[in-house]
Amino acid sequence: GAGVSQSPSNKVTEKGKDVELRCDPISGHTALYWYRQSLGQGLEFLIYFQGNSAPDKSGLPSDRFSAERTGGSVSTLTIQRTQQEDSAVYLCASSAAGGLGEKLFFGSGTQLSVL
Amino acid sequence: GQSLEQPSEVTAVEGAIVQINCTYQTSGFYGLSWYQQHDGGAPTFLSYNALDGLEETGRFSSFLSRSDSYGYLLLQELQMKDSASYFCAVPQTGANNLFFGTGTRLTVIP
Numbered sequence: 329g330a331g332v333s334q335s336p337s338n339k340v341t342e343k344g345k346d347v348e349l350r351c352d353p354i355s356g357h358t359a360l361y362w363y364r365q366s367l368g369q370g371l372e373f374l375i376y377f378q379g380n381s382a383p384d385k386s387g388l389p390s391d392r393f394s395a396e397r398t399g400g401s402v403s404t405l406t407i408q409r410t411q412q413e414d415s416a417v418y419l420c421a422s423s424a425a426g427g428l429g430e431k432l433f434f435g436s437g438t439q440l441s442v443l
Numbered sequence: 444g445q446s447l448e449q450p451s452e453v454t455a456v457e458g459a460i461v462q463i464n465c466t467y468q469t470s471g472f473y474g475l476s477w478y479q480q481h482d483g484g485a486p487t488f489l490s491y492n493a494l495d496g497l498e499e500t501g502r503f504s505s506f507l508s509r510s511d512s513y514g515y516l517l518l519q520e521l522q523m524k525d526s527a528s529y530f531c532a533v534p535q536t537g538a539n540n541l542f543f544g545t546g547t548r549l550t551v552i553p
Contacts, residue, residue: 332485359539361540361541363543369545369546370530370543370544370545370546371486371530371541371543373535373540373541373542373543376538376539376540378539384538384539384540386538387540419485419486421486426539428473428474428493428534429473429474429476429491429493429534431488431491432478432486432488432541433488434485434486434487435485436484436485437485
Protein backbone atom coordinates (compact mmCIF):
# COMPACT_ATOMS: atom_id res chain seq x y z
CA GLY A 329 0.00 0.00 0.00
CA ALA A 330 0.88 3.64 -0.13
CA GLY A 331 1.48 4.00 3.59
CA VAL A 332 1.70 2.10 6.84
CA SER A 333 -1.63 0.50 7.63
CA GLN A 334 -2.77 -0.49 11.12
CA SER A 335 -5.83 -2.37 12.25
CA PRO A 336 -8.07 -2.09 14.05
CA SER A 337 -8.12 1.67 14.42
CA ASN A 338 -9.93 1.29 17.74
CA LYS A 339 -10.11 -1.62 20.14
CA VAL A 340 -12.08 -1.78 23.36
CA THR A 341 -11.46 -4.79 25.54
CA GLU A 342 -12.07 -6.02 29.03
CA LYS A 343 -9.31 -6.32 31.57
CA GLY A 344 -7.71 -9.76 31.38
CA LYS A 345 -8.49 -10.40 27.72
CA ASP A 346 -5.84 -10.83 25.03
CA VAL A 347 -5.62 -8.46 22.06
CA GLU A 348 -3.84 -8.55 18.72
CA LEU A 349 -2.86 -5.43 16.83
CA ARG A 350 -1.80 -5.58 13.20
CA CYS A 351 0.65 -3.52 11.18
CA ASP A 352 1.16 -3.60 7.43
CA PRO A 353 4.34 -1.64 6.62
CA ILE A 354 5.24 0.09 3.39
CA SER A 355 6.15 -2.48 0.77
CA GLY A 356 9.90 -3.02 0.60
CA HIS A 357 10.68 -1.46 3.97
CA THR A 358 12.91 -3.79 5.95
CA ALA A 359 12.69 -2.03 9.31
CA LEU A 360 9.53 -2.05 11.43
CA TYR A 361 8.95 -0.42 14.81
CA TRP A 362 6.23 -0.50 17.44
CA TYR A 363 5.73 2.46 19.76
CA ARG A 364 3.17 3.25 22.43
CA GLN A 365 1.79 6.71 23.15
CA SER A 366 -0.26 7.52 26.21
CA LEU A 367 -2.56 10.54 26.17
CA GLY A 368 -0.55 13.73 25.82
CA GLN A 369 2.75 11.90 26.16
CA GLY A 370 5.73 11.11 23.98
CA LEU A 371 6.37 7.94 22.07
CA GLU A 372 7.61 4.95 24.04
CA PHE A 373 9.61 2.40 22.05
CA LEU A 374 8.43 -1.19 22.29
CA ILE A 375 10.12 -3.41 19.68
CA TYR A 376 12.11 -3.21 16.45
CA PHE A 377 12.41 -5.66 13.55
CA GLN A 378 15.08 -5.48 10.86
CA GLY A 379 14.95 -7.95 8.01
CA ASN A 380 15.57 -11.49 9.21
CA SER A 381 17.57 -10.44 12.27
CA ALA A 382 16.43 -11.20 15.80
CA PRO A 383 14.11 -8.40 16.95
CA ASP A 384 15.17 -5.81 19.52
CA LYS A 385 12.63 -6.41 22.30
CA SER A 386 14.30 -4.13 24.83
CA GLY A 387 11.31 -1.77 25.07
CA LEU A 388 8.62 -4.32 25.85
CA PRO A 389 7.25 -3.38 29.29
CA SER A 390 6.40 -6.91 30.45
CA ASP A 391 6.24 -10.51 29.30
CA ARG A 392 2.57 -9.98 28.52
CA PHE A 393 3.71 -8.16 25.39
CA SER A 394 5.03 -9.97 22.34
CA ALA A 395 5.32 -9.31 18.64
CA GLU A 396 5.93 -11.22 15.46
CA ARG A 397 6.80 -10.25 11.95
CA THR A 398 5.96 -12.83 9.35
CA GLY A 399 7.74 -13.02 6.01
CA GLY A 400 9.51 -9.75 6.67
CA SER A 401 6.28 -7.85 6.15
CA VAL A 402 3.15 -7.81 8.34
CA SER A 403 3.63 -7.57 12.09
CA THR A 404 1.32 -8.46 14.95
CA LEU A 405 1.65 -7.06 18.46
CA THR A 406 -0.04 -9.24 21.07
CA ILE A 407 -0.91 -8.14 24.58
CA GLN A 408 -1.99 -10.93 26.89
CA ARG A 409 -4.13 -10.48 30.00
CA THR A 410 -4.60 -6.78 29.30
CA GLN A 411 -4.49 -4.30 32.17
CA GLN A 412 -5.97 -0.82 32.37
CA GLU A 413 -2.50 0.72 32.20
CA ASP A 414 -2.13 -0.82 28.73
CA SER A 415 -4.66 1.71 27.42
CA ALA A 416 -2.82 3.86 24.88
CA VAL A 417 -2.35 4.43 21.17
CA TYR A 418 -0.12 1.79 19.65
CA LEU A 419 1.81 3.14 16.69
CA CYS A 420 3.64 1.17 14.05
CA ALA A 421 6.32 2.66 11.81
CA SER A 422 8.51 1.40 9.01
CA SER A 423 11.63 2.67 7.32
CA ALA A 424 13.50 1.63 4.23
CA ALA A 425 16.57 0.13 5.90
CA GLY A 426 16.59 1.15 9.55
CA GLY A 427 19.60 3.43 9.16
CA LEU A 428 20.45 6.22 11.58
CA GLY A 429 18.47 9.35 10.87
CA GLU A 430 16.31 7.55 8.39
CA LYS A 431 12.77 8.80 8.03
CA LEU A 432 10.19 6.75 9.90
CA PHE A 433 6.76 6.43 8.32
CA PHE A 434 4.05 5.98 10.94
CA GLY A 435 0.62 4.45 10.71
CA SER A 436 -2.38 6.15 12.28
CA GLY A 437 -2.26 3.82 15.23
CA THR A 438 -4.61 1.60 17.18
CA GLN A 439 -6.38 3.25 20.09
CA LEU A 440 -6.60 0.55 22.76
CA SER A 441 -8.99 1.01 25.65
CA VAL A 442 -8.97 -1.54 28.47
CA LEU A 443 -12.04 -1.36 30.67
CA GLY B 444 20.81 7.20 30.00
CA GLN B 445 19.32 9.56 27.49
CA SER B 446 17.15 12.61 27.93
CA LEU B 447 15.51 15.15 25.68
CA GLU B 448 14.07 18.39 27.01
CA GLN B 449 11.59 20.51 25.12
CA PRO B 450 8.96 22.97 26.28
CA SER B 451 5.58 21.37 26.85
CA GLU B 452 3.55 24.16 25.25
CA VAL B 453 4.09 27.14 22.96
CA THR B 454 1.55 29.63 21.66
CA ALA B 455 2.17 31.90 18.68
CA VAL B 456 0.24 34.20 16.40
CA GLU B 457 -0.67 33.36 12.83
CA GLY B 458 1.92 34.77 10.43
CA ALA B 459 4.61 34.99 13.10
CA ILE B 460 7.78 32.96 13.66
CA VAL B 461 8.17 30.44 16.45
CA GLN B 462 11.19 28.48 17.69
CA ILE B 463 10.87 25.15 19.51
CA ASN B 464 13.99 24.18 21.41
CA CYS B 465 15.33 20.76 22.22
CA THR B 466 18.22 20.00 24.55
CA TYR B 467 19.58 16.48 24.56
CA GLN B 468 21.77 14.30 26.70
CA THR B 469 23.04 11.16 25.06
CA SER B 470 26.22 9.19 24.64
CA GLY B 471 27.28 8.73 21.05
CA PHE B 472 25.25 11.40 19.28
CA TYR B 473 24.10 10.47 15.77
CA GLY B 474 21.75 13.24 14.81
CA LEU B 475 18.54 15.00 15.80
CA SER B 476 15.20 14.43 14.09
CA TRP B 477 11.93 16.34 14.28
CA TYR B 478 8.41 14.97 13.84
CA GLN B 479 5.03 16.67 13.67
CA GLN B 480 1.84 15.10 14.99
CA HIS B 481 -1.63 16.56 14.64
CA ASP B 482 -4.23 15.54 17.21
CA GLY B 483 -5.37 12.01 16.45
CA GLY B 484 -2.91 11.70 13.59
CA ALA B 485 0.29 9.88 12.81
CA PRO B 486 3.66 11.46 13.51
CA THR B 487 5.24 12.70 10.28
CA PHE B 488 8.91 13.35 9.62
CA LEU B 489 10.02 16.96 9.30
CA SER B 490 13.80 17.05 9.37
CA TYR B 491 17.06 15.42 10.40
CA ASN B 492 20.29 17.17 11.36
CA ALA B 493 23.51 15.20 11.70
CA LEU B 494 25.87 18.16 11.35
CA ASP B 495 25.94 21.62 12.90
CA GLY B 496 24.03 24.36 11.19
CA LEU B 497 20.68 25.22 9.73
CA GLU B 498 18.67 23.04 7.35
CA GLU B 499 15.81 24.76 5.56
CA THR B 500 12.75 23.11 4.03
CA GLY B 501 10.17 25.63 2.97
CA ARG B 502 8.67 27.39 6.00
CA PHE B 503 10.37 24.99 8.38
CA SER B 504 14.04 25.05 9.38
CA SER B 505 15.98 22.97 11.85
CA PHE B 506 19.19 23.89 13.60
CA LEU B 507 21.78 21.85 15.44
CA SER B 508 24.71 22.73 17.68
CA ARG B 509 26.52 19.57 18.75
CA SER B 510 28.86 21.45 21.08
CA ASP B 511 25.85 22.77 23.00
CA SER B 512 23.82 19.54 22.73
CA TYR B 513 21.01 21.71 21.45
CA GLY B 514 18.77 22.04 18.48
CA TYR B 515 15.64 23.87 17.48
CA LEU B 516 12.84 23.80 14.98
CA LEU B 517 11.93 27.15 13.43
CA LEU B 518 8.52 27.65 11.87
CA GLN B 519 8.00 30.78 9.80
CA GLU B 520 4.83 32.41 8.46
CA LEU B 521 2.79 30.39 10.89
CA GLN B 522 -0.52 29.01 9.68
CA MET B 523 -3.42 27.68 11.71
CA LYS B 524 -2.71 24.21 10.35
CA ASP B 525 0.69 24.27 12.06
CA SER B 526 -1.09 23.76 15.38
CA ALA B 527 0.21 20.34 16.38
CA SER B 528 2.68 18.59 18.66
CA TYR B 529 6.33 18.63 17.67
CA PHE B 530 8.77 15.97 18.87
CA CYS B 531 12.54 15.95 18.75
CA ALA B 532 14.18 12.53 18.65
CA VAL B 533 17.64 10.95 18.72
CA PRO B 534 18.79 7.42 17.96
CA GLN B 535 18.60 5.27 21.08
CA THR B 536 22.06 4.57 22.46
CA GLY B 537 23.20 1.12 21.43
CA ALA B 538 19.99 0.40 19.55
CA ASN B 539 18.28 1.08 16.28
CA ASN B 540 15.12 2.82 17.38
CA LEU B 541 14.46 6.51 17.85
CA PHE B 542 14.16 7.93 21.37
CA PHE B 543 11.51 10.65 21.40
CA GLY B 544 11.10 13.70 23.58
CA THR B 545 7.76 14.32 25.31
CA GLY B 546 6.77 16.84 22.66
CA THR B 547 5.87 20.51 22.40
CA ARG B 548 2.27 21.40 21.78
CA LEU B 549 2.11 24.41 19.46
CA THR B 550 -1.07 26.44 19.35
CA VAL B 551 -1.39 29.03 16.59
CA ILE B 552 -3.89 31.78 17.35
CA PRO B 553 -5.43 34.29 14.92
